[in-house]
Protein backbone atom coordinates (compact mmCIF):
# COMPACT_ATOMS: atom_id res chain seq x y z
CA UNK A 177 0.00 0.00 0.00
CA UNK A 178 1.22 3.53 -0.84
CA UNK A 179 2.87 5.66 1.82
CA UNK A 180 0.62 7.88 3.96
CA UNK A 181 1.72 11.49 3.43
CA UNK A 182 -0.71 13.25 5.73
CA UNK A 183 -3.14 12.30 8.46
CA UNK A 184 -6.04 14.49 9.51
CA UNK A 185 -7.25 13.70 13.05
CA UNK A 186 -10.56 14.81 14.55
CA UNK A 187 -10.28 18.17 12.81
CA UNK A 188 -12.87 20.93 13.30
CA UNK A 189 -13.15 23.88 10.93
CA UNK A 190 -14.40 27.30 11.98
CA UNK A 191 -14.90 30.54 10.09
CA UNK A 192 -16.47 33.82 11.16
CA UNK A 193 -17.13 32.43 14.67
CA UNK A 194 -19.14 29.41 13.55
CA UNK A 195 -18.35 25.75 13.11
CA UNK A 196 -18.23 24.63 9.47
CA UNK A 197 -17.15 21.01 10.01
CA UNK A 198 -16.18 18.74 12.92
CA UNK A 199 -14.74 15.26 13.44
CA UNK A 200 -12.84 15.07 10.15
CA UNK A 201 -10.57 12.00 10.00
CA UNK A 202 -8.77 10.87 6.84
CA UNK A 203 -5.39 10.20 5.26
CA UNK A 204 -3.77 11.29 2.01
CA UNK A 205 -1.51 8.76 0.29
CA UNK A 206 1.32 9.10 -2.22
CA UNK A 207 0.15 8.68 -5.82
CA UNK A 208 -3.54 9.22 -5.13
CA UNK A 209 -5.92 12.01 -6.05
CA UNK A 210 -8.24 12.83 -3.17
CA UNK A 211 -11.08 15.15 -4.20
CA UNK A 212 -12.83 17.23 -1.56
CA UNK A 213 -16.38 18.02 -2.54
CA UNK A 214 -19.65 19.22 -1.08
CA UNK A 215 -22.12 22.06 -1.40
CA UNK A 216 -20.94 25.65 -1.66
CA UNK A 217 -19.91 27.02 1.74
CA UNK A 218 -19.42 23.62 3.43
CA UNK A 219 -15.77 24.45 4.10
CA UNK A 220 -13.73 22.83 1.30
CA UNK A 221 -11.30 25.73 0.85
CA UNK A 222 -11.12 26.20 4.61
CA UNK A 223 -10.15 22.52 4.98
CA UNK A 224 -7.42 22.96 2.35
CA UNK A 225 -6.07 26.00 4.20
CA UNK A 226 -5.88 23.94 7.43
CA UNK A 227 -4.10 21.12 5.57
CA UNK A 228 -1.38 23.43 4.25
CA UNK A 229 -0.93 25.20 7.60
CA UNK A 230 -2.41 28.55 6.61
CA UNK A 231 -5.15 28.28 9.23
CA UNK A 232 -4.74 26.82 12.72
CA UNK A 233 -7.47 24.48 13.98
CA UNK A 234 -9.34 25.12 17.21
CA UNK A 235 -9.63 21.33 17.56
CA UNK A 236 -7.85 18.39 15.97
CA UNK A 237 -4.52 17.97 14.20
CA UNK A 238 -3.01 17.71 10.75
CA UNK A 239 0.09 15.50 10.78
CA UNK A 240 2.70 15.21 8.03
CA UNK A 241 3.77 11.56 8.10
CA UNK A 242 5.86 11.11 4.93
CA UNK A 243 9.34 9.71 5.49
CA UNK A 244 8.35 7.92 8.67
CA UNK A 245 8.48 10.89 11.06
CA UNK A 246 5.46 12.77 12.34
CA UNK A 247 5.41 16.56 12.02
CA UNK A 248 2.50 18.71 13.06
CA UNK A 249 1.53 20.94 10.12
CA UNK A 250 0.83 23.67 12.68
CA UNK A 251 3.91 22.97 14.82
CA UNK A 252 7.47 24.35 14.98
CA UNK A 253 8.75 22.45 11.94
CA UNK A 254 5.92 22.56 9.39
CA UNK A 255 6.37 20.78 6.04
CA UNK A 256 6.41 23.95 3.92
CA UNK A 257 8.69 22.65 1.19
CA UNK A 258 6.87 19.33 1.00
CA UNK A 259 3.45 20.73 0.07
CA UNK A 260 2.94 22.48 -3.25
CA UNK A 261 -0.07 24.77 -3.45
CA UNK A 262 -2.00 26.33 -6.34
CA UNK A 263 -4.89 28.47 -5.19
CA UNK A 264 -8.24 29.08 -6.86
CA UNK A 265 -7.20 32.26 -8.66
CA UNK A 266 -4.01 30.59 -9.95
CA UNK A 267 -2.32 33.56 -8.37
CA UNK A 268 1.09 34.32 -9.85
CA UNK A 269 2.82 37.51 -8.72
CA UNK A 270 1.80 39.98 -11.41
CA UNK A 271 4.87 42.16 -10.91
CA UNK A 272 7.19 39.29 -11.93
CA UNK A 273 7.61 37.35 -15.15
CA UNK A 274 6.45 33.74 -15.22
CA UNK A 275 10.08 32.63 -14.96
CA UNK A 276 10.71 34.82 -11.90
CA UNK A 277 7.55 33.43 -10.29
CA UNK A 278 8.86 29.91 -10.76
CA UNK A 279 12.46 30.45 -9.72
CA UNK A 280 11.54 32.30 -6.49
CA UNK A 281 10.92 29.12 -4.40
CA UNK A 282 14.31 27.80 -5.53
CA UNK A 283 15.98 31.06 -4.54
CA UNK A 284 14.34 30.91 -1.11
CA UNK A 285 14.80 27.24 -0.31
CA UNK A 286 17.75 25.84 -2.32
CA UNK A 287 21.41 26.53 -3.10
CA UNK A 288 20.92 26.21 -6.86
CA UNK A 289 22.58 28.91 -9.00
CA UNK A 290 20.69 31.04 -11.53
CA UNK A 291 21.35 28.73 -14.50
CA UNK A 292 20.19 25.68 -12.58
CA UNK A 293 17.12 27.53 -11.32
CA UNK A 294 16.17 28.59 -14.84
CA UNK A 295 16.69 25.06 -16.18
CA UNK A 296 14.43 23.66 -13.46
CA UNK A 297 11.76 26.28 -14.15
CA UNK A 298 11.74 25.57 -17.89
CA UNK A 299 11.52 21.84 -17.16
CA UNK A 300 8.54 22.34 -14.81
CA UNK A 301 6.78 24.60 -17.36
CA UNK A 302 7.18 21.89 -20.01
CA UNK A 303 5.94 19.27 -17.55
CA UNK A 304 2.86 21.41 -16.92
CA UNK A 305 2.22 21.57 -20.67
CA UNK A 306 3.80 24.98 -21.36
CA UNK A 307 6.83 24.00 -23.48
CA UNK A 308 7.02 27.28 -25.44
CA UNK A 309 10.34 28.93 -24.45
CA UNK A 310 8.72 32.38 -24.65
CA UNK A 311 6.41 31.59 -21.71
CA UNK A 312 9.35 31.86 -19.32
CA UNK A 313 9.81 35.59 -20.00
CA UNK A 314 6.10 36.38 -20.37
CA UNK A 315 4.13 38.56 -17.95
CA UNK A 316 1.40 36.50 -16.21
CA UNK A 317 -1.24 38.93 -17.54
CA UNK A 318 -0.34 38.02 -21.13
CA UNK A 319 -1.26 34.34 -20.59
CA UNK A 320 -4.71 32.81 -21.04
CA UNK A 321 -6.60 31.59 -17.95
CA UNK A 322 -5.67 27.98 -18.69
CA UNK A 323 -2.00 28.86 -19.18
CA UNK A 324 -1.94 30.80 -15.91
CA UNK A 325 -3.37 27.78 -14.07
CA UNK A 326 -0.70 25.56 -15.62
CA UNK A 327 2.02 28.05 -14.72
CA UNK A 328 0.72 28.16 -11.13
CA UNK A 329 0.85 24.36 -10.99
CA UNK A 330 4.39 24.46 -12.45
CA UNK A 331 5.37 26.86 -9.66
CA UNK A 332 3.77 24.58 -7.06
CA UNK A 333 5.95 21.75 -8.42
CA UNK A 334 9.25 23.65 -8.25
CA UNK A 335 10.44 21.99 -5.03
CA UNK A 336 9.26 18.53 -6.16
CA UNK A 337 6.70 18.30 -3.35
CA UNK A 338 5.32 14.85 -2.49
CA UNK A 339 1.90 16.50 -2.00
CA UNK A 340 0.13 18.99 -4.23
CA UNK A 341 -2.98 20.89 -3.11
CA UNK A 342 -5.13 22.43 -5.81
CA UNK A 343 -8.15 24.64 -5.13
CA UNK A 344 -10.63 24.46 -8.01
CA UNK A 345 -8.06 24.22 -10.81
CA UNK A 346 -10.76 23.84 -13.49
CA UNK A 347 -12.93 26.77 -12.38
CA UNK A 348 -13.65 29.15 -15.24
CA UNK A 349 -11.94 27.04 -17.91
CA UNK A 350 -13.54 25.80 -21.14
CA UNK A 351 -14.17 22.02 -21.31
CA UNK A 352 -11.15 21.28 -23.53
CA UNK A 353 -8.70 23.23 -21.34
CA UNK A 354 -10.25 21.64 -18.28
CA UNK A 355 -9.80 18.14 -19.78
CA UNK A 356 -6.13 18.95 -20.50
CA UNK A 357 -5.68 19.97 -16.88
CA UNK A 358 -7.20 16.65 -15.81
CA UNK A 359 -4.61 14.88 -18.01
CA UNK A 360 -1.85 16.85 -16.33
CA UNK A 361 -3.11 15.86 -12.86
CA UNK A 362 -3.21 12.18 -13.90
CA UNK A 363 0.34 12.42 -15.32
CA UNK A 364 1.68 13.97 -12.13
CA UNK A 365 0.08 11.25 -10.07
CA UNK A 366 1.21 8.37 -12.30
CA UNK A 367 4.65 9.59 -13.47
CA UNK A 368 5.84 11.35 -10.32
CA UNK A 369 3.77 9.54 -7.68
CA UNK A 370 2.59 12.89 -6.33
CA UNK A 371 -0.29 12.82 -3.87
CA UNK A 372 -2.87 15.37 -4.97
CA UNK A 373 -5.67 16.95 -2.95
CA UNK A 374 -8.17 18.64 -5.15
CA UNK A 375 -11.07 20.91 -4.21
CA UNK A 376 -13.51 20.79 -7.07
CA UNK A 377 -17.09 21.49 -8.10
CA UNK A 378 -16.60 19.92 -11.53
CA UNK A 379 -18.10 16.44 -11.59
CA UNK A 380 -16.56 15.52 -14.96
CA UNK A 381 -13.16 16.35 -13.59
CA UNK A 382 -13.85 14.56 -10.32
CA UNK A 383 -14.79 11.31 -12.08
CA UNK A 384 -11.85 11.67 -14.49
CA UNK A 385 -9.09 12.08 -11.92
CA UNK A 386 -10.16 11.24 -8.36
CA UNK A 387 -9.25 7.96 -6.72
CA UNK A 388 -11.27 8.86 -3.64
CA UNK A 389 -13.76 11.55 -2.76
CA UNK A 390 -14.24 13.10 0.67
CA UNK A 391 -17.76 14.48 0.89
CA UNK A 392 -18.33 17.32 3.37
CA UNK A 393 -21.99 17.62 4.33
CA UNK A 394 -23.23 21.15 4.88
CA UNK A 395 -26.21 20.08 7.05
CA UNK A 396 -24.57 17.67 9.52
CA UNK A 397 -21.28 19.62 9.29
CA UNK A 398 -19.13 16.54 8.98
CA UNK A 399 -17.78 14.14 6.33
CA UNK A 400 -20.53 11.71 5.40
CA UNK A 401 -18.61 9.68 2.80
CA UNK A 402 -15.07 8.80 1.76
CA UNK A 403 -14.42 6.41 -1.11
CA UNK A 404 -14.03 5.91 -4.87
CA UNK A 405 -16.35 8.27 -6.79
CA UNK A 406 -18.22 5.60 -8.77
CA UNK A 407 -18.80 3.55 -5.61
CA UNK A 408 -20.20 6.58 -3.75
CA UNK A 409 -22.35 7.57 -6.74
CA UNK A 410 -23.92 4.10 -6.84
CA UNK A 411 -23.90 3.03 -3.19
CA UNK A 412 -23.15 6.11 -1.04
CA UNK A 413 -25.57 7.88 1.33
CA UNK A 414 -28.58 9.44 -0.43
CA UNK A 415 -27.28 13.04 -0.30
CA UNK A 416 -23.93 11.99 -1.73
CA UNK A 417 -25.55 9.93 -4.53
CA UNK A 418 -27.71 12.92 -5.42
CA UNK A 419 -24.69 15.26 -5.44
CA UNK A 420 -22.62 12.93 -7.62
CA UNK A 421 -25.40 12.23 -10.15
CA UNK A 422 -26.42 15.87 -10.49
CA UNK A 423 -24.03 16.34 -13.44
CA UNK A 424 -25.52 13.42 -15.37
CA UNK A 425 -29.04 14.74 -14.66
CA UNK A 426 -28.05 18.20 -15.90
CA UNK A 427 -26.55 16.75 -19.07
CA UNK A 428 -29.75 14.84 -19.75
CA UNK A 429 -31.83 17.99 -19.20
CA UNK A 430 -29.59 19.99 -21.55
CA UNK A 431 -29.85 17.28 -24.21
CA UNK A 432 -33.66 17.12 -23.98
Ligand SMILES: Nc1ncnc2c1ncn2[C@@H]1O[C@H](COP(=O)(O)OP(=O)(O)OP(=O)(O)O)[C@@H](O)[C@H]1O
Nearest residue numbers: 191192193196214215216217218219220221222223
Ligand atom coordinates in the same frame (compact mmCIF):
# COMPACT_ATOMS: atom_id res chain seq x y z
N1 LIG B 1 -12.15 34.57 6.92
C1 LIG B 1 -13.45 34.30 6.99
N2 LIG B 1 -14.28 35.03 7.78
C2 LIG B 1 -15.58 34.78 7.84
N3 LIG B 1 -16.19 33.80 7.16
C3 LIG B 1 -15.42 33.05 6.36
C4 LIG B 1 -14.02 33.26 6.22
N4 LIG B 1 -13.53 32.34 5.34
C5 LIG B 1 -14.59 31.60 4.97
N5 LIG B 1 -15.71 32.02 5.56
C6 LIG B 1 -17.04 31.44 5.41
O1 LIG B 1 -16.94 30.05 5.68
C7 LIG B 1 -17.78 29.32 4.81
C8 LIG B 1 -16.97 28.26 4.08
O2 LIG B 1 -16.06 28.87 3.18
P1 LIG B 1 -15.21 27.99 2.19
O3 LIG B 1 -14.62 28.93 1.19
O4 LIG B 1 -14.27 27.12 2.95
O5 LIG B 1 -16.32 27.07 1.53
P2 LIG B 1 -16.27 26.20 0.20
O6 LIG B 1 -16.92 24.92 0.53
O7 LIG B 1 -14.87 26.16 -0.32
O8 LIG B 1 -17.20 27.09 -0.73
P3 LIG B 1 -17.24 27.25 -2.32
O9 LIG B 1 -17.58 25.92 -2.87
O10 LIG B 1 -18.35 28.24 -2.52
O11 LIG B 1 -15.89 27.76 -2.75
C9 LIG B 1 -18.43 30.33 3.88
O12 LIG B 1 -19.72 30.58 4.36
C10 LIG B 1 -17.55 31.55 3.99
O13 LIG B 1 -18.29 32.71 3.79
